[in-house]
Amino acid sequence: MxxxxxxxxxxxxxxxxxxxxxxxxxxxxxxxxxxxxxxxxxxxxxxxxxxxxxxxxxxxxxxxxxxxxxxxxxxxxxxxxxxxxxxxxxxxxxxxxxxxxxxxxxxxxxxxxxxxxxxxxxxxxxxxxxxxxxxxxxxNRMAGSFRAAVFGANDGLVSNLALVMGISASGVSNHVVLLSGISGLLAGALSMGAGEYVSVRSQRELLEASTPNAETRHKVPLLDVEANELALIYRARGMTPEQAEIKAARALDAPHQESDVAAPAPDVDEHEAVGTGLGAAASSFCFFASGAILPVLPYLFGLSGLTALVVASVIVGLALLSTGAVVALLSGGSPVRMALRQLAIGYGAAAVTYLLGMLFGTTVA
Missing domain, CATH: 1.20.1260 (Ferritin)
Structure with missing residues (x-):
């Protein structure tokens, strides 16, 4: 050059x-x-x-x-x-x-x-x-809500498409397929919302339990210099006994200075708890519902049979491509590769369910 x-x-x-x-x-x-x-x-x-x-x-x-x-x-x-x-x-x-x-x-x-x-x-x-x-x-700022949104939307798309295709393949009436799709939407959205709330709340409570008590630093000046357990705190955080003793001695030599005894443990990844339980639940509910409604749309507009299945598959396929591309853009990956991966996973799950529906429908008949 x-x-x-x-x-x-x-x-x-x-x-x-x-x-x-x-x-x-x-x-x-x-x-x-x-x-x-x-x-x-x-x-x-x-x-x-x-x-x-x-x-x-x-x-x-x-x-x-x-x-x-x-x-x-x-x-x-x-x-x-x-x-x-x-x-x-x-x-x-x-x-x-x-x-x-x-x-x-x-x-x-x-x-x-x-x-x-x-x-x-x-x-x-x-x-x-x-x-x-x-x-x-x-x-990092959007990690919690984004995870809930992507997971909810993708789960709604795939699970309800699979449900609709499986029910339709069994040979039941259009009314039953529509009712099953709406039921799957509501049941899945409520389940996702409740599950996300419990998951995030449990995660936050776990992190809160791992966060040191801020009042502990005020007790350092009161410790017995000859016999105390301050070094055990540092050993519990992964230091060797020698390192812990040295650090504890330094803290006791300057007891009135700000101590890091109440600092979070170094391996606590606090950004994982981004968002609240209610926020994650609402996000998951809404995105699951927005994804799950798409496979039902052809039936809501009066289509039936193979035509409805094809239209539902195309609509869901476009949505899966979009969600895969969005995730790729945010993660720095290849939009085409990740979009096709989402499409393959979604269509694969729906195809298996459709075949099972045909099998059970034939068996019942």
């Missing part, structure tokens, strides 16, 4: 190079604008970090401007993807934009382009890690 653009000693750029450099220039400008738009919706440290990223993209922009010289031409619009990210950043500023930007930074072509500098290629890799860290903050 070259380290500086030298126009006096290098040949004139080819038309293909000019087109590529213009595209790079447009992309750098679009990415800088996305970071600035995100920064406008943030404050404090996150805002400063995003503005720093925008400044770095502007440096890259200057590199391509210098290479293009009088070939720069009229400013090009960024790709459709970058314009979509800009719209999202201006109007929502969500973690989805950061997740998409993380993916964009990881796909930088500069590593294999001789006209980009080594520093630019390194910048893009560092940018990916910076954006990953920012996106992780948002992922």
């Amino acid at each position: 070259t380290n500086t653009p030298e126009h006096d000693t290098t040949p004139a750029p080819t038309p293909a190079e000019i087109r590529r450099w213009r595209r790079y220039l447009a992309d750098e400008r679009s990415e800088a604008a996305v970071y600035r738009d995100l920064a406008a919706r943030r404050s404090g440290e996150e805002r400063a970090i995003l503005l720093g990223l925008a400044e770095a993209e502007s440096r890259h922009e200057q590199h391509w401007l210098a290479l293009l010289g009088h070939h720069v031409g009229h400013p090009q619009r960024g790709t459709l993807r970058s314009r979509f990210l800009g719209f999202m950043a201006r109007h929502f500023g969500s973690v989805f934009v950061l997740a998409l930007m993380q993916r964009a930074e990881s796909r930088s072509p500069y590593e294999d382009d001789d006209h980009a500098t080594d520093a630019m290629a390194a910048d893009e890799q560092i940018h990916e890690e910076v954006v990953r860290a920012l996106a992780t903050r948002g992922r």
